[in-house]
Amino acid sequence: MSDTKFAQEGMSFRQSVEHMVDHAIEIMELDDGLGEALKTCQSVIQVSFPIEINGRAEIFTGWRATHSAHRLPSKGGIRYAPIVDQDEVEALAALMTYKCAIVDVPFGGSKGGLVIDPAKYERHQIEAITRRFARELIGKGYLSPAKNVPAPDMGTGAREMGWMVDTYRQLFPDDINYLGSVTGKPVEHGGIRGRTEATGRGVQYALREFFRHGDEVKRTGLEGSLAGQRIIVQGLGNVGYHAAHFLQTEDDCRIVAIIERDGAIINPDGLDVESVHRHIREHGGVRDYPEASFQANGDEALELECDILIPAALEGVITSENADRIKAPLIAEAANGPITFKADAKLRERGVEIIPDAYCNAGGVIVSYFEWIRNLNHVRFGRIDKRFHEAQGQHIITAIEMATNTTVPEWLREKIARGANEFDLIRSGLDDSMRLALQDIIEKRREHERIDDYRMAAYVIAIEKIARSYLDIGY
Numbered sequence: 001m002s003d004t005k006f007a008q009e010g011m012s013f014r015q016s017v018e019h020m021v022d023h024a025i026e027i028m029e030l031d032d033g034l035g036e037a038l039k040t041c042q043s044v045i046q047v048s049f050p051i052e053i054n055g056r057a058e059i060f061t062g063w064r065a066t067h068s069a070h071r072l073p074s075k076g077g078i079r080y081a082p083i084v085d086q087d088e089v090e091a092l093a094a095l096m097t098y099k100c101a102i103v104d105v106p107f108g109g110s111k112g113g114l115v116i117d118p119a120k121y122e123r124h125q126i127e128a129i130t131r132r133f134a135r136e137l138i139g140k141g142y143l144s145p146a147k148n149v150p151a152p153d154m155g156t157g158a159r160e161m162g163w164m165v166d167t168y169r170q171l172f173p174d175d176i177n178y179l180g181s182v183t184g185k186p187v188e189h190g191g192i193r194g195r196t197e198a199t200g201r202g203v204q205y206a207l208r209e210f211f212r213h214g215d216e217v218k219r220t221g222l223e224g225s226l227a228g229q230r231i232i233v234q235g236l237g238n239v240g241y242h243a244a245h246f247l248q249t250e251d252d253c254r255i256v257a258i259i260e261r262d263g264a265i266i267n268p269d270g271l272d273v274e275s276v277h278r279h280i281r282e283h284g285g286v287r288d289y290p291e292a293s294f295q296a297n298g299d300e301a302l303e304l305e306c307d308i309l310i311p312a313a314l315e316g317v318i319t320s321e322n323a324d325r326i327k328a329p330l331i332a333e334a335a336n337g338p339i340t341f342k343a344d345a346k347l348r349e350r351g352v353e354i355i356p357d358a359y360c361n362a363g364g365v366i367v368s369y370f371e372w373i374r375n376l377n378h379v380r381f382g383r384i385d386k387r388f389h390e391a392q393g394q395h396i397i398t399a400i401e402m403a404t405n406t407t408v409p410e411w412l413r414e415k416i417a418r419g420a421n422e423f424d425l426i427r428s429g430l431d432d433s434m435r436l437a438l439q440d441i442i443e444k445r446r447e448h449e450r451i452d453d454y455r456m457a458a459y460v461i462a463i464e465k466i467a468r469s470y471l472d473i474g475y
């Protein structure tokens with residue numbers, strides 16, 4: 001998307017990611033050949049196909065890159081955007097490889113992109129384009145439950161995933177595991193509750209875990225708990241909206257600015273995320289939102305005073321040009337690649353702490369993993385053991401009451417004698433994965449004298465795991 005911003009830095013998005021990984025490889029003193037093998041995108045296809053739009057053929061071009069297949073399937077979203085190219089797709093595929101390793105999801109890394117402005121097309125046109133794109137990917141071995149499983153990303157959602165899985169099913173009606181060919185599907189078509197909000201929820205869980213570590217919070221100069229922290233969010237789309245919504249309603253954070261395509265709205269007392277979201281849906285942007293001041297140059301709002309900055313829109317928004325003006329002491333990278341390589345160095349020099357994308361936005365792929373397992377198992381989580389656990393809880397209550405000759409209060413009785421449903425289990429699994437991964441990252445940073453930021457710690461963890469796998473089974 002932000003090709004020009006990367007170009008101004010003298011390197012592409014892919015090169016920006018590679019430079020960060022180079023540093024980790026150097027710290028680990030990995031063999032040069034192995035380092036190169038780790039960074040190399042293993043395969044990529046470009047497809048171009050015509051679709052009839054309003055009586056005239058229009059050509060659409062897209063890519064799917066598999067950065068790694070050391071674990072199968074390779075996993076990663078498909079984005080629909082007016083500007084997307086092979087370099088960007090390869091950069092995002094590489095991030096997927098590292099992301100999966102960091103949060104212990106046994107997938108390789110992949111990513112896809114289609115050049116399209118979805119806002120310019122009607123629903124039936126997007127359906128025709130999506131089904132054809134899916135057919136192209138399937139035909140070339142880039143979409144199947146065993147080898148390569150797409151998910152939503154920028155500009156796509158459950159609707160597009162539903163069309164893709166249906167296309168796969170029509171082509172392979174005998175594949176009993178067809179539902180596992182795509183994740184992020186509508187719940188009625190093999191999707192899982194909690195996937196839509198998973199990435200934003202994961203950002204919330206990452207911040208919650210961060211604030212459980214007093215020594216880490218101290219590095220930022222911030223104090224106290226997550227409650228009351230002043231947050232700026234860029235991009236109120238799927239990831240940004242859910243992160244902001246949960247942080248506001250469940251953690252009492254104050255969302256002081258929201259940046260969208262048409263500008264930024266600011267209110268130091270806090271914006272109501274739900275009502276801003278509604279305003280965007282109704283008016284197409286944040287302009288004229290009543291309870292805030294408006295700034296037409298949205299990018300400048302990244303530089304406002306706040307405690308936590310959450311870029312959740314697109315890559316390359318913090319560059320060497322604006323890095324020195326960023327005031328947030330803590331940045332949670334909800335988007336992929338929002339900070340360029342050069343900006344990253346500048347921010348670190350100034351002591352800004354960054355929770356890196358490859359960890360911070362991994363909630364989506366974690367829940368995609370759960371969805372894929374559920375599709376292959378052909379049974380929803382909790383279906384078999386929910387009532388059993390409820391009966392166990394009931395026995396415990398009876399034992400307590402008999403032993404103490406008292407009655408367990410109703411509210412506690414409900415909690416003890418309640419079996420977890422699928423939604424509870426998904427949230428618990430996501431929370432656990434995000435907590436454990438950040439604990440590992442913090443630990444790695446503390447134990448390794450040459451690591452002084454979370455991104456490097458996360459990459460070293462990822463590369464250790466992937467390198468081990470390459471060395472064990474060959475390249």
Ligand code: NAD
Nearest residue numbers: 153154155199235236237238239260261313335336361364
């Ligand atoms: P989305 O299309 O739902 O939302 C993007 C939002 O950013 C939109 O509201 C859009 O209007 C806004 N935006 C676009 N350009 C902007 C600009 N220049 N300034 C301010 N706002 C702008 O996309 P999404 O799925 O929420 O993805 C956002 C980021 O998160 C991307 O980097 C994506 O790769 C990453 N991500 C998404 C997922 C997921 O599950 N959807 C998972 C991991 C990472």
